[in-house]
Amino acid sequence: MMTTRAIAAAFVLAALLITPAPLWAHAFLDHSDPAVGSTVPASPAVLHLWFTQELEPAFSWVTVTDGSGASVNDGNAAIDPSNPAELTVKLKPLPTGSYTVKWHVLSVDTHTTEGDFSFQVGKG
Numbered sequence: 001m002m003t004t005r006a007i008a009a010a011f012v013l014a015a016l017l018i019t020p021a022p023l024w025a026h027a028f029l030d031h032s033d034p035a036v037g038s039t040v041p042a043s044p045a046v047l048h049l050w051f052t053q054e055l056e057p058a059f060s061w062v063t064v065t066d067g068s069g070a071s072v073n074d075g076n077a078a079i080d081p082s083n084p085a086e087l088t089v090k091l092k093p094l095p096t097g098s099y100t101v102k103w104h105v106l107s108v109d110t111h112t113t114e115g116d117f118s119f120q121v122g123k124g
């Protein structure tokens with residue numbers, strides 16, 4: 001015979017099995033180049049962000065700032081023509097230092113997500 005606790009656990013498990021699909025549908029950052037938290041030896045010409053879902057170009061952006069908060073974007077972010085889940089932005093030449101990436105995207109399911117991370121240029 002099931003205890004109350006076991007019945008409660010069964011309901012929680014059922015809820016977990018039912019709810020993940022809409023969560024997975026959001027566009028979260030899958031990986032990036034330079035990678036999240038990484039140190040790269042030389043200034044990257046382009047930042048690539050790969051998301052878990054295709055993006056709406058008009059409402060998706062990324063800003064890279066240096067230690068003083070100044071943007072080092074070289075032009076606007078763009079969706080890769082061959083991959084609607086990839087956002088890229090050209091970067092100005094980056095001196096040694098720490099850089100902050102802030103992204104905000106609208107996925108094709110109309111949900112917005114945002115996040116930030118940093119990477120370093122120069123000797124780690």
Ligand SMILES: [Cu+2]
Nearest residue numbers: 025026109111
């Ligand atoms: Cu969503």
